[in-house]
């Protein structure tokens with residue numbers, strides 16, 4: 359089975375590396391011109407399921423790499439539509455397009471582009487950072503859950519899940535993928551807003567009583583807009599989310615906070631921005647996420663240029 363990983367950042371290298379460890383023929387796709395740093399290199403991952411892969415294959419243009427039985431889009435949400443449009447001509451007729459972004463927007467972005475039976479979406483759960491152009495480190499869960507809100511996923515997706523599971527990743531197909539996505543969003547959106555606004559890691563945020571109150575408020579806000587969108591989010595899911603956040607490795611920060619620190623563009627519009635938007639749509643107040651959305655605006659497109667001194 360040939361698999362293309364479009365977006366060779368933290369998540370693409372980790373989840374693609376696990377598939378190559380499991381025996382699949384994996385090609386990593388980078389931005390044009392960036393393939394030289396990865397093609398033929400040794401790819402390593404540090405974490406519970408570490409790996410070291412000699413001579414991985416990378417290309418800078420998916421169009422020149424043949425056809426693929428699965429294409430995994432591991433780009434940020436703001437790049438998803440463009441990456442999918444570039445990659446789709448390389449998808450084999452019985453192939454699957456798989457999107458592993460955070461947030462609740464991926465399906466709406468991709469659905470107009472292809473037959474739903476070829477599409478799978480779902481969250482990944484490893485807190486991952488790039489440590490070099492061909493190395494990553496992760497902590498927390500090594501997990502992926504995929505599904506499709508409208509139909510069964512294709513056999514190519516079943517095979518990906520089997521292969522990840524064969525190397526120890528907790529990989530599954532969910533009957534109700536919207537439930538899984540929203541349940542993760544409760545915790546992810548909270549972690550993104552609070553570790554970014556507070557410039558603090560999980561070990562401080564979820565163990566400081568005043569900040570725990572903010573975390574509970576954030577979880578309530580996301581749950582309220584989710585329920586208004588028709589997702590059956592239980593009170594138990596809210597409590598479980600707080601416990602998960604409290605059990606994160608203490609140094610964990612959200613991927614958005616990594617981007618903030620690196621002066622990179624943020625997925626803000628799809629996290630606190632999406633909660634703010636859905637709050638307005640349903641007449642639900644989301645004060646914490648509306649504040650986060652506004653306070654982080656100056657960093658949305660990368661580090662702001664310094665304002666001239668008065």
Ligand SMILES: NC(=O)C1=CN([C@@H]2O[C@H](COP(=O)(O)OP(=O)(O)OC[C@H]3O[C@@H](n4cnc5c(N)ncnc54)[C@H](OP(=O)(O)O)[C@@H]3O)[C@@H](O)[C@H]2O)C=CC1
Nearest residue numbers: 365366367368369388389432433437441459460485486613
């Ligand atoms: N990191 C984490 O801990 C987790 C992240 N996620 C989610 O996973 C998704 C990916 O995140 P992450 O891996 O951290 O992001 P990264 O920024 O590390 O990686 C994304 C990569 O995709 C590249 N890219 C963008 N467009 C294209 C394209 N058209 N063709 C080829 N490459 C492209 C980017 O290049 P360039 O940098 O040049 O733009 C970048 O190298 C996000 O939605 C994130 O929220 C989910 C769970 C955990």
Ligand SMILES: CC(C)(CO)C(=O)C(=O)O
Nearest residue numbers: 483484485546549612613
């Ligand atoms: C680290 C983790 C799992 C939770 O915030 C994540 O999904 C992210 O920040 O992208």
